[in-house]
Amino acid sequence: MSAVYINSASCISVQDTLKENFFQDLKADQSAQILKAVEPNYKEFIPPAMSRRMSKTVKMSSVASHHALKEAGIEQPDAIIVGTGMGCSQDSEKFLKNVIDNKEEFLTPTFFIQSTHNTVAGQIALGLQCHAYNFTYVNTSSSLEFSFLDAKLQINDGEADNILVGAADEQTNRTMELYCLNNTIKKEEDLPADYLHSETDGVIWGEGAAFFVLGKEKTENSYAKLKDIQIINRLDIEEVPSFIADFLAKNNVKHEDIDVVILGFSSDAASDVYYAKAMDVFQNSALLYYKHLSGEFNTASGFSIFMACHILKEQQIPGVMRINPEKKAEIRNILLYNHLAGSDHNLTLLERA
Template structure:
């Protein structure tokens, strides 16, 4: 297998991650049920006439993808691959509201056309006039990981040299109301959240868009080597450590070789046990968490990948992410472990470029 490098990383999140100084100014959130992304001034990146027709996730993704391509020095990628859990929820809700308000008659197709999950990848391609491979993965919390796998295959098979890979999800008012009713989101009386020792179910919900340019060659802008990915829809709690150990063995590693582990603690007592179980393996690693900085959402792993890239490049770990006080002098390998409420488990192994 050819080495694959992450040559750029851009993120719009509930942190000000487009700011060059974001790494030193990360702020945890524990007292809101829903977190909103810090959005850029879109008219600086997108023609005003187009902005009005774009949902939030399309706008966030358009800007994040522009940042990623510019950093990598790529004008037109050989493929565009996007992962999303909920797609363009805003336009989906608008379409369904039109259906109800108009008794299923005299409907304009615009909202329906713009509500499809592949709208994001399509809009990016239209903006770039890119006629290359264009694909969207909708696999809940492992959508980005499937996109990475596809990109690796494209590059390894010689089908592409530079692939734009992204993940994106937005919030909508009605969906958040439904999440409250289904107890997906924390009740107000259970706030603030202790992410590492929560005794209540539910999460604080976030949103964001993260984009990366993957290539077969290491460049001056390279952040990390994307070594391997493992995805499983279901993992028995008792098999958590085996799930991780088998992945490490496949890559000729053991737990002692991992310099930092980024875990997806979300404050959901019912499913965070997986991360607690995983921590027991890594007695010689820096243990980190991130969803107190990003919120939980289907593609929150995009934020953790973005942070891992900067940790590897800067050779520094933000104090606000640390679970333990362990630090190695050099950070060569980072393991990311994520799932959403106990389903769709993923492992991503990154190495210093």
């Protein structure tokens, strides 16, 4: 297979990741149940009349995709592929509320039309007047990874040269209430959260959008080479070492070749045991975590891939992400491991461009 490069990376998250030199200002908030994204001034990118009709996911994605395309110097991508776990859930809630309030009569279709998961990819295409391949993956915590796999296959098959790939998820009031009721979100009495040694279940929930331009040619701005992705729905904890070993062997990479491992510790004691097991496999790698900076959500791995890209390009690791003090003279290979509540385990291997 030919190489696939990540030629730009843009992210809207709980951190102010749109500004330059954001590495120095990363701050963890472990005392709130829900973390809100730091949103840009949308008026600079979207006409106010259009912005009022857009959900938060669409607005975040429009701005993040704009930055990604601008950084890559691409006006028209050959494809647009978006991953999302919850889609435009704000409009879904508004539509359902109208159904109840109006007793299923005299309903306007706007919220229903805008509530579909593929609204994000569609709105980006409309803004660009792009008539190319347009697809949305909805696979919980592997949505972005499936999008990357699709893009990688298309580039390898010669069907596209540059593809816009992204992922986004938003919060909604009612969904957050339900997540608190079923203990998906950590109870207030269990805060502040201990991400690495948690003894309680539940997570701190976040939101965000991350977009990348994948290309077949390396450029001056290239962040990383996308080597491979592996996804499995269910995994016994005893199978974690072999899951990782088989993936590395498939890519002719040894454990000692992995300079940095980024793990998705979420402060959920029940599911973080997978990451603890993975740590045992890498005795000589720099171990990092990130969800104390982004919160947990379906496509939180977008934030981790964004951070991995900057770590590879800038050859430095933010101290707030470190689990161990291991330091490398050069960072060449980064392995990312993520899942959501013990399901949809995925590995992503990036190499310095």
